[in-house]
Amino acid sequence: MNANTETSPGNALDTVKLALTAAILVGGIWGFYQYEDNLLISVSVILAAVALAIVMFMQTERGRILWKFIQGSRVEIRKVIWPTRTEAMQTTLTVFVFVLILGIFFWGLDMFLLWITRLLTGQGG
Numbered sequence: 001m002n003a004n005t006e007t008s009p010g011n012a013l014d015t016v017k018l019a020l021t022a023a024i025l026v027g028g029i030w031g032f033y034q035y036e037d038n039l040l041i042s043v044s045v046i047l048a049a050v051a052l053a054i055v056m057f058m059q060t061e062r063g064r065i066l067w068k069f070i071q072g073s074r075v076e077i078r079k080v081i082w083p084t085r086t087e088a089m090q091t092t093l094t095v096f097v098f099v100l101i102l103g104i105f106f107w108g109l110d111m112f113l114l115w116i117t118r119l120l121t122g123q124g125g
Contacts, residue, residue: 014060021060024053 028049035041057063083091118124 011061014062017056017060018062021053021056024049024056028053 028046031045031049032042035045058067
C-alpha cells in the first residue's frame with residue numbers, strides 16, 4: 001500500500017484555520033444562547049460568527065476548492081435549457097393524471113385482493 005506522505009506547506013496552517021473556524025462557530029452558538037434575553041444581540045452574534053467563519057473557511061485550501069466548485073456549478077446552470085411555463089404546466093398535469101390513474105388502479109387491485117382474501121379465508125363473500 002502506497003501512502004502519500006507529501007504535505008503541502010499550507011496544510012498545517014489550513015488545519016489551524018479550520019479549527020479556528022469551528023471555534024468561531026461554537027463561540028457564535030454560545031453567544032447566541034448567552035444573550036438569549038436580547039433577540040437583536042443574540043441574532044447579531046450568530047450572524048457575525050457565521051460570516052466570520054465563512055470568511056475564515058474561504059481562506060483555506062478546502063474553501064478555495066469549494067469556491068471553484070461553486071463557480072463551475074454556476075457555469076453549468078447557465079447551460080441548462082429550462083422549460084417554458086407552458087411545458088412545465090403540461091408536464092405537471094401529465095404527472096398528476098398518471099398518478100391519479102395509478103392510484104385508482106392500485107385502489108381497485110387492493111379491493112380485489114381483499115375480496116379474494118376474504119373469500120379464501122371464509123370471512124365474507
